[in-house]
Amino acid sequence: METALPQKPQGDQLIRSDNPVRRFLRKTYRAVLLPAFALGLLLSMWGAVAYQVRQEYHSARHEAVLHSQTLARTLAEHTSHLLRQTEHATQLFKLKYEETGGTLRLPEFTRKGGLLDSLMPSRLELPIALYLPDGKLLESRNGFFSPDISADPMFKILGLALDDAALASNPMVEPKTKKWQIQIARRLNDAKGQFAGVIMLMVDPAYFVEDYDRLHVEPNGLVMLTSRDTGLAIGRIEEHLYISDAIDFTTTSTDAYGSADELTLKQPLDGVERIYSYRDMPRYSLTAVVGNTVSSSMVRFENQRRIYFVLATLASMLVCAFAALLMQQSRRLRRSMLAATEAQQKLRAAADASLDAVFLLKACRSHARGEVVDFTLVDVNERGARMLELPRDTLLGQRIGELVPNWRKEGFLDRYRAVMETGQPLEEEFETRNLPGEPRWLRHQIVAIDDGVTVTTRNITSRKRDELKMRQNQAELQAVNDASPLGLIRADANGHCTYVNRTFEAITGLTREQALGDAWMVGVHPNDREVLSAAIRHLRDTLQPFQDTLRCVHPDGKVVWTSMKVAPIIIDGRIDGFVGTLDDITLMRKSVMALRESEARLRTITDTLPAMIAYVDEDEVYRFNNLAYEREFSQSGVGMVGRTIRETVGEERYQYLQPYVQRALAGETLSFEEDDESHSIVRSFEVIYIPQFDEGGYSVVGFHVMRQDITAQKREKQRLLKLSQIDALTGLTNRAGFLQELNNAMAASRDNNTMMAVMYMDIDRFKPVNDTYGHSVGDSLLKVFSARLTHAMRASDTIARLGGDEFTIIVERLARTEDAENLAAKIVTTMQAPFELDAATVSVSTSIGLTFYQGEEVTPAELLNRADMLLYQAKQAGRNTYRAAPVLSALHATPNAA
């Protein structure tokens, strides 16, 4: 919670609300101000430097001009002096000439150590000539002179002039020698003062400039004499001599620093820049010019200027660097201000958007002691206003003690004051009923600010409810875990135990505190700890649950057998921990062991029995079988336990057994016979299925099978049965056998819709035979009668002796009734022949009752009775005949008779 929550838009917000043009101008102003200031500073500085350099330049230039001028003056004075000396030489000649009455000649005058040498350096060997008054050359020395100068203006002037002044010509080029010369001439007078001729000397100006070294001209400096009238000039630079007739120059005589004559060549002599000055020699129309090179004249200035520029450059760099630094700092400051403003706005927005109610409170102090007695609400966000259920504007400026009842009583004032005094923030959660609306849970954060506190409040009622719910769930989960019959253990990814339930404590004998961390391993039997290592490896390799049996050992040595299951807790494909369960199987294991012993005993017993015994579960899978069963059904020595009946007995036999199996699994105890023709001999088995119910007796969980070979018993039974159905005297089927056969024949007739016949016959007057010949002869007659009857019938016919002298015959698959009647007639006839007996020959006859059957609804007894009735009718008809009729309509129809 920050200490300030601005109420109004700040400066940057105002800027943001400006129109784009003003914003652009402000930005431009901010961007340009500092660079412009730096630029102005640089311009001012460089302007000052330039001004100073310019001043220095002019000063240096002026000094250079003055220096040149001094040299030019020296040159001019030297030249003037020499020329004046030349004039004096002419004057001396004049004087001597006139003294000698015009006899002085040049040799005399110019001889070594003569008059001329007294005035002029002899080494000059100045050309000298003496002209007659008519202008003709009288004599000359050291040079060429024109032979006639009568037309020369200077000669004319001298001829006319009366004064004694010498005339000097302008510098000129002597046409013949092409040398530059100054002619100095003086009038000679004779004794009468008449014009007697002219003495003339010629001076080569080169001489003046050749005397260069005296002037101390700077290296590469120029020394020059020039004629203002002719433009002829002769100069020297170092060892080079320049002669020109086209030197053009201008002169300036004043400048800002006082008088200084400077000369400027319009056409430079060479590429070297010089500062020239001059000195006029008006008498000779000459100007002495001296020029020093700028490089040598201005060397001090150049050094000075260089220093100025270096210093100015350094200063400029400093200004630029400083300006750049200022701009950078300005940008940073600007960014910081923007960031601060933005952060302030975001903070405000965050405060308004916050899930928390935010209150900014300023301390109210008592006048007397300055003690904090209340707090004024300086700012509050929207959520805070909603919490107090008042508009925000209304809340601002109000005292919190008046806004929230019981605020002081519940100790908030003291806590706020404590936060202010200690500076330590306070965070607490509490339930309040002081605020409008429902009672609620609040989380309160109090932070000290300057002379107040900020209070951040969040409604955590729902979270508190969730926590309560979660604690309830945890308690429930704890109770469930503790009530679980399974021991539960939770371990982290390193296998360190973090939780066990009560059952785990009971199984391992360790308390929860003892089990945490790695200590729970001591509860595992030392020989089984490798199982745990294997479990961890398995889980890490496969991420699949692991199950095995594990022994736990209590501190007192008691061993508990458990079934252990461990599964990894996988989060994002990585093992985050493990959850394991321990199931106490000690009792079950004892039961299993006891069961195994019992089963072993049972197996021992049942293996000694000849009967085949097995147990099949509800899935028709063998769970037990004895040795006899295995011998009967095992294929290739493969055990049967775990295999189904279908797999064991084969598909064909299973189809036969399936109905019985289903009946047994439906809860029926049943017994049936099963014939086995799979071997070379046909064997019969008696099979008994006894269902096994679960403990409650409600559902069938399987059935017991008892199977024994009854082939021998069955054969004996059949033999006895057969014996019981045979008449001992005649070997024919007796009454019981006949009734069985009759029953079978009637069923076949019905099934096949075929007709059959039943004959009931009796020997006529048999009693007299017994009476006459004795009972044994009677028996013999019965035997022979039976044999003759058997002979007369087909093998497929059934012939029986019901008793006494009564016989019955079953004829099946009759095509017509007539066939049976013909058979009856044939029997009657056959029996009429005498019977040759051992003791006597006896003649008897027989009577037959014949009836037919083809699916009618009559019983065997009724059918037989019907034949008996027809026999009676045959007897009544006088015997030795037969009577035939259908079984039902016989009473109403007239029976056929032989």
Ligand SMILES: Nc1nc2c(ncn2[C@@H]2O[C@H](COP(=O)(O)OP(=O)(O)OP(=O)(O)O)[C@@H](O)[C@H]2O)c(=O)[nH]1
């Ligand atoms: N020898 C001998 N006689 C028998 C046997 N069983 C019954 N009898 C006699 O057979 C005689 C049967 O006589 P009946 O059929 O009643 O009389 P019948 O003389 O044949 O007279 P009708 O049948 O009316 O022609 C009786 O006298 C019986 O005692 C027997 O197994 N052996």
